[in-house]
Amino acid sequence: MSRITEQTLKDIAVTLGSLDSSEKLTVLVTKALSSGIPATEIVESGLRVGLQKVGERYEAGEYFLSELLFAASLMSEALEILRPELREGAAEKKEGIVLGTVRGDIHDIGKNIFRMLAESDGFEVLDLGVDVLREEFIGRLGETGFRVLAMSSLLTTCLPEMRNVMDKLNESQIRTHVRVLLGGNAVTRRFAEETGADAAALSAVEGVRICREWARV
Ligand code: B12
Numbered sequence: 603m604s605r606i607t608e609q610t611l612k613d614i615a616v617t618l619g620s621l622d623s624s625e626k627l628t629v630l631v632t633k634a635l636s637s638g639i640p641a642t643e644i645v646e647s648g649l650r651v652g653l654q655k656v657g658e659r660y661e662a663g664e665y666f667l668s669e670l671l672f673a674a675s676l677m678s679e680a681l682e683i684l685r686p687e688l689r690e691g692a693a694e695k696k697e698g699i700v701l702g703t704v705r706g707d708i709h710d711i712g713k714n715i716f717r718m719l720a721e722s723d724g725f726e727v728l729d730l731g732v733d734v735l736r737e738e739f740i741g742r743l744g745e746t747g748f749r750v751l752a753m754s755s756l757l758t759t760c761l762p763e764m765r766n767v768m769d770k771l772n773e774s775q776i777r778t779h780v781r782v783l784l785g786g787n788a789v790t791r792r793f794a795e796e797t798g799a800d801a802a803a804l805s806a807v808e809g810v811r812i813c814r815e816w817a818r819v
Contacts, residue, residue: 610634611648614680618652619659621672624679631680641687642807645715649680653711677711688718696723697817698748702730702739703786704763709756712786716752716806723810725750725817736767743776750813754786761788768797781816785809 610633617627634644656673659665665673681688699720703713710732717727728746730738743751751771755764764784771777782799785806794802800816803809 606637607634607639610637610639611644611651614644614648615651615655618649618673618676618680619655621656621665621669621676624676627676627680628683631683635683635687641684642719644684645681645688646805646807649677653677674711681711681715685718688715689722696725697750697813698726698728698746699750699752699813700728700730700739700742700746700748701752701754702734703732703754703756704760704767705733705735706763707755707757707760707786708732709754709786712756712806713754716754716785716803716809719806719810720752720813723814725810725813736763736770739767740770740774740776743771743780744774749779750781750783750816752783752785752809752813755784755788756786758788761793764789764793764799765797768799772798783809783812 610630614627614630614634617630631644634648635641653673656665656670660670701713701717703710713729717729720727726748728742728748730742739751739753753764753767755761768782771780771782784794784797784799784802789802791802801812803812
């Protein structure tokens with residue numbers, strides 16, 4: 603990575619992390635794109651790092667809920683600029699994915715990034731949104747015949763709900779042809795293993811790579 607690229611990504615992270623102005627972030631993200639930094643890199647090494655900082659400041663009691671909300675709106679504006687690039691190259695449809703954030707959790711920024719990347723990679727994604735009931739996940743898998751269930755959770759308090767979805771799925775007949783991918787910051791590979799899920803992805807890019815491998819076999 604060149605020094606200029608590194609500095610631009612750092613500036614993006616600092617601007618978002620310190621909740622500097624929306625104008626400044628827009629200029630930096632536009633500059634990063636026009637200097638050839640891939641959109642996924644801007645997300646992973648710039649914006650996501652900035653939000654990590656926001657999370658740490660919230661935990662430390664320096665930021666409150668209003669700051670989390672403001673950070674989310676800054677992130678959404680930045681993603682609007684990147685959206686065309688993240689969606690680029692939508693190919694022929696490969697496979698279907700049922701996607702959603704589990705019951706109790708309303709975080710959806712990371713989930714939406716995964717959806718954009720998966721769609722641009724040729725997957726058909728049925729996005730059920732946030733706060734999704736386990737019956738809804740299982741019902742939609744049955745209706746569509748899609749062979750991947752991708753769930754997101756950023757709250758550790760919602761991990762038991764992911765386990766509940768897995769338990770329900772494991773009891774059902776569709777389990778034999780459905781693979782499960784877990785994502786979101788609360789998820790670890792160990793947790794995925796414990797629940798009997800097929801994989802955990804630590805980033806949206808990794809999630810798409812896993813789905814691509816599954817689509818091949
Ligand atoms: C923005 C934000 C919010 C926004 C969410 C807006 C929205 N539309 O999503 C708002 C203000 C609503 C919010 C609310 C709350 N939040 Co909040 N929030 C955050 C923050 C700052 C950023 C999250 C984010 O979007 N990150 C950027 C994205 C790109 O990263 P990501 O989600 O990890 O996604 C990446 C990967 O994980 C992956 N991925 C994500 N999902 C999936 C799914 C699949 C299938 C795959 C393959 C990949 C994948 O792809 C993405 C790109 O690589 C985090 C701090 C942090 N660092 O995460 C806290 C954080 C998640 N929130 C937290 C908390 C506590 C809350 C509240 C409970 C606060 C409150 N007191 O009310 C509420 C909960 C509301 C609820 N019921 O859900 C805690 C959770 C602590 C924990 N361990 O459980 C965090 C970690 C902050 C902290 N450090 O304390 N929050």
